[in-house]
Amino acid sequence: MVFVKSFAVNGSHVRRTDQVLEVDFPYMQTSVEMEPKSTEAVAVLVKQMYTFRTQLKVARLGVMLVGWGGNNGSTLTGALISNKRQISWNTAKGPRAPNLFGSVVMSSTVRVGANSAGEDVFAPMHELLPMVHPDEIVLGGWDINRANLAHAMQRAKVFDYDLQRRLIPHMESLAPLPSVYYPDFIASNQEQRADNVLPGDNKTEHLNIIRQNIREFKRDKNVDQVIVLWTATTERFSEVVPGINDTAENLLDAINASEEEISPSTLFAVASILEGAPYINGSPQNTFVPGCIQLAERKGVFIAGDDFKSGQTKFKSVMIDFLVNAGIKPTAIVSYNHLGNNDGHNLSAPSQFRSKEISKSNVVDDMVKSNRILFRDDEHPDHIVVIKYVPTVADSKRAMDEYTSEIFMGGTNTVITHNTCEDSLLAAPLILDLVILCELFCRITYKTSSTDGFMPFHHVLSFLGYMLKAPLVPSGTPVVNALFKQRACIENVLRVCSGLPVEDDLRLEHHVHSVDMRNRSESNCNIVKNVCRRDHEEFYANGSLANGNGSVTSSRSRTRPGDSKPKV
Ligand SMILES: NC(=O)c1ccc[n+]([C@@H]2O[C@H](COP(=O)([O-])OP(=O)(O)OC[C@H]3O[C@@H](n4cnc5c(N)ncnc54)[C@H](O)[C@@H]3O)[C@@H](O)[C@H]2O)c1
Ligand SMILES: O=P([O-])([O-])O[C@@H]1[C@@H](O)[C@H](O)[C@@H](O)[C@H](O)[C@@H]1O
DSSP: EEOOOOOOOTTTTTEEEESEEEEEEEEEEEEEETTTOOOEEEEEEEEEEEEEEEEOOOOOOOOOOOOOTTTTHHHHHHHHHHTTTTTOOOEEEEEEEOOTTTOHHHHHHEOOOOOOTEEEEEEEGGGOOOOGGGGGOOOEEEEOOOOOOOEEEEEETTOOOHHHHHHHHHTOOOBBBOOOOOOOOGGGGGGGGSBBBSSOOOHHHHHHHHHHHHHHHHHHHSSSSEEEOOSSOOOOOOOOTTTTSSHHHHHHHHHTTTTTTTTTTHHHHHHHHHTTOOOOSSSSSOOHHHHHHHHHHHOOOOEEOOOOOOOOHHHHHHHHHHHHHHTTTEEEEEEEEEESSHHHHHTSHHHHHHHHEEEHHHGGGHHHHHHHSOTTTOOOOOEEEEEOOOGGTTEEEEEEEEEEEEEEEGEEEEEEEEEEHHHEEEEHHHHHHHHHHHHHHHTEEETTTTSSSOOOOBBBOOGGGGGGOOOOOOOSSOOOOOHHHHHHHHHHHHHHHOOOOOOOOOOOOGTSSSOGGGGOOOSSSOOOOOHHHHHHHHHHSSSSOOOOOOOOOEESOOOOTSSSSOOO
16 A cells, blocks of 8 residues: 555546636436335436536634633644644653544545555545645634633643643633523533623624624634634523524524523524534534524525534444444444533533433434334334443543344344543544534535536535534435445545545456556556655654655645645
8 A cells, every 4th residue: 555645636527727626527326216115116327417616725714612611622722732833742651742633634544546556545635625734723712611721721631731731831821702601501510610601691792792703703813714613511402493493584583582592502603604604513402493504594604513423422323334234233222421521510411411312312313224124114223322420530431332233043242342432532633624624615616507507515514424423414315324424425525526536445446357457558547646655654653754855744744725746
């Protein structure tokens, strides 16, 4: 295998200028024709030509976190500073260097193709298209607690002490803006944190202040784009009330009337949408009430959610995909976890736990519904979710799962897992992926023979489902929870927008009679390889490359659009 730091795709289907990359893509689908209640079907192959257009200029990106002073917010902030400044730290086991492990965009690779020797060539996912580099992201946000980010980081107890010590000078000047606090939506045990709240209960005033905060942040930080992301405390579900939050008009009127059922998270979503800022919900509550979704559609602003998929649930979406697609029938999934961070404290309250229980429980539905050999229409594995608050373990969440399945000829298979998830160290890189990909999708448009010119993707950005437990999807479309299908969706949309083919793992070239790889016909797609095998091993050894003059270049490519890509 060979690893390259960057590549360009050439071919008659690719048109590139300094500003724009346009790619033609023949999208093949099957339209299934069948009579109602019939079990016979006919699949007809349908090809639709898409042209994808990507604006290559990456936005100067500002990210405003709601709940900035929380474990996730402070951990992400410290991690970005540590990576940008290359702040290493000492531990009992020796020195540690910053990294971005757990970010699918920054730390996973894609197969670009095979070279003339038949070797697979891999590149970083973030090299598929120009994306925001984490070093360039400007962070800000709100919190109902006034602690500065240095204090918040220390309170979170996530980073090693020596790293905390080294980060404090860079974080103590960062302070969250005061936020909206409506006690009824989060556990009463959170009241002690609420010392940084907007006065009064006039929701129109609160909305306008949040909107002003977004405008001022964009101006003062000199960013081109702002994305608002909720990583604040899990709220109880909002009741969807006709006349209150069922349409965009009713929702805006309800805010003007300071209706009680309008949650802080929905207020933030409305403010973001009205300011043209994409809004992402990292928690399980139903922020996106129907009126909010309709408002996002009206304004053409991306929304995505719900609930970061970080540890136990992420693993579950792999296990159930494996079992069901192996023809094995899961009959019971018992998920228990305990955690001791403030999130866990909030989740110890029934209404907030219920929000999380829903998002953690629905993650198997797509896989179960896909296999009527194993499951009857109304059949579903027993699925239990338990969350307990144990202060001692702090952010180091323990997840214990038991998967019981029916196997061949009446057999039973039971898999028991114990997963210690450093909650915030698993969630923070997902926040990075969510905002990097969201910024990219804001620069991609598409056209087909049936569109009126180039159009943005649907305002419900369901491509981001990989990072979320309960992916919000456009009305009437299926929810996909299987983790590797979700990842394949992201990789393939980026591949086709870059000019590469979909990765279908068919690999026919390896299954047909041996072809002398040296005689492979020269494809019309040239891959630029600029790193030899030695560098490849060195890259993997320490994530950096020694170039010709002995100096070390960062393993994170800083290729910018328009840079002349080295040619071999
Ligand atoms: N692995 C994970 O950590 C993980 C995974 C999935 C989902 N989540 C969700 O992410 C969220 C954050 O997790 P965390 O561990 O950082 O929790 P946390 O309690 O440490 O942080 C939440 C922060 O939000 C603040 N807050 C509460 N209400 C607010 C409001 N109305 N406006 C602004 N700030 C507000 C709190 O003061 C706190 O600082 C939670 O909802 C959690 O369920 C976390
Ligand atoms: O690990 P995972 O299931 O993806 O998600 C986590 C839950 O297991 C945990 O109970 C909760 O406190 C975290 O906020 C997060 O939701």
